[in-house]
Amino acid sequence: MAWELVAEERRVSGKGAARKLRRMDKIPGVVYGPAVDKPLPVIVPGNKLKKLIYEFGEETKVVDLVIKQVDGGERREQVIIKDIQVHPYRRMLLHADFYALAADQDVDVDVPVEIVGEAKGVKKGGVLNVVLHSLLIRCLPKDIPEKIEVDVSELDIGDVIHVEDIKDRFSFKILSAMDAPIVAVTPPEGEEAPAEGESEEEGGEASGE
Structure with a gap:
């Protein structure tokens, strides 16, 4: 199954701008890696990102990131979610790092x-x-x-x-x-594993000795 996430190119920065974006359920992020010339700031919809995180669980999956550019164009990058910053007690998403993959590089x-x-x-x-x-x-x-x-x-x-x-x-x-x-x-609690080369029947002293 192909996983796709639509993002916007981000031109604003700073804590104030980031807080304003989050109030609109938009999460600031960055795309970096061998497939891009320089780090690319982006904005992703919070509800879509949460759904991906929920669907993935602990699995690492490749995502087709569609980036809507300010000039009206778009670019596509294959990425993996490298890091997600979460508020320590509100559990809200703060920032996302996307690693852009080069098809011919490990x-x-x-x-x-x-x-x-x-x-x-x-x-x-x-x-x-x-x-x-x-x-x-x-x-x-x-x-x-x-x-x-x-x-x-x-x-x-x-x-x-x-x-x-x-x-x-x-x-x-x-x-x-x-x-x-x-x-x-x-072994079950209170028991020890048989010594190497010793079967379970042989473990311990034989009765009568």
């Missing part, structure tokens, strides 16, 4: 992790702990995935999946630390 983006499958350790009473909820990757804009699936079906109690364990499964490059744990199955 981009670094955070992509959410989605856990799939049911760990066999969980079936035994273990607890699934997700440590990393997103991974930093590098790829061309057209190859940005909506999410990175991590299958935990074979995880037993005490097992951990690290970034290094999945790095060769995808066409993109993962930049997150290779030794970082993504997900683990920990």
Whole structure:
């Protein structure tokens, strides 16, 4: 599905002008990146931006930004929402940063992790702990995935999946630390995982010894 957001070229600046825009449900923003010669100030409709943020959740998606120019023309840029500034207690949108993508240049983006499958350790009473909820990757804009699936079906109690364990499964490059744990199955509270090479039946002392 193509996501489109219509913006206006912004010629006013300053805190007073920004407050006036927000009262009209218009959010000041800026477009920057390798696809533009210099940062381009824009105005985006607050209700449309909120809808995009709600729809995207934690996913990184490419947006077709249509910029209506002051001279009556328009330009289109493929962007990702790089940063959103939100008022600390009013929860209102204050400013948006859009990163303009160059089709032939790699981009670094955070992509959410989605856990799939049911760990066999969980079936035994273990607890699934997700440590990393997103991974930093590098790829061309057209190859940005909506999410990175991590299958935990074979995880037993005490097992951990690290970034290094999945790095060769995808066409993109993962930049997150290779030794970082993504997900683990920990023992039920009050129990310890069996030592390496020791089965659950062998754990502890045999009765009668």
